[in-house]
Amino acid sequence: MSNDVQMIEVVVFQKLTSHILLLKRVNPPCVWSTVTGGVENQETTIETAKREIMEETGVNCSDIYDLKHSYRFSPQHDPRHFTCHCYFAEFENNKIELNNEHDAYQWLDFQRAIELIPFEDQKENLRKTQDLYHLLTR
Numbered sequence: 808m809s810n811d812v813q814m815i816e817v818v819v820f821q822k823l824t825s826h827i828l829l830l831k832r833v834n835p836p837c838v839w840s841t842v843t844g845g846v847e848n849q850e851t852t853i854e855t856a857k858r859e860i861m862e863e864t865g866v867n868c869s870d871i872y873d874l875k876h877s878y879r880f881s882p883q884h885d886p887r888h889f890t891c892h893c894y895f896a897e898f899e900n901n902k903i904e905l906n907n908e909h910d911a912y913q914w915l916d917f918q919r920a921i922e923l924i925p926f927e928d929q930k931e932n933l934r935k936t937q938d939l940y941h942l943l944t945r
Contacts (some may be wrong), residue, residue, distance in 0.1 A: 865904030
């Protein structure tokens, strides 16, 4: 079994308000996070991103963009090494349906979302997404 685990992270924002979606995890660590998940079977990372968005929000989203950025991390007391591939997605509205992995959600501006995310890699991904968003909306 390989110790290298492929994951995705999707920064979802709502088109009208430009707010970021954060989900509150039920299982430890019980923190606010973007849409995340592991690549299953022979999925590509974009297929994983679409699946995880549907599972975690109930939204079938086709507006997903590859940020061409990834980061690696190794949790303490875990022999595995994770590579997280980053995407962003746009939702037309702010209505979502949580699955059993999360018990709350919020739509926040970039700065407040960055403040609530506990992990530095995810904060940096939000900053990169914010920079790209500002370039695209000039």
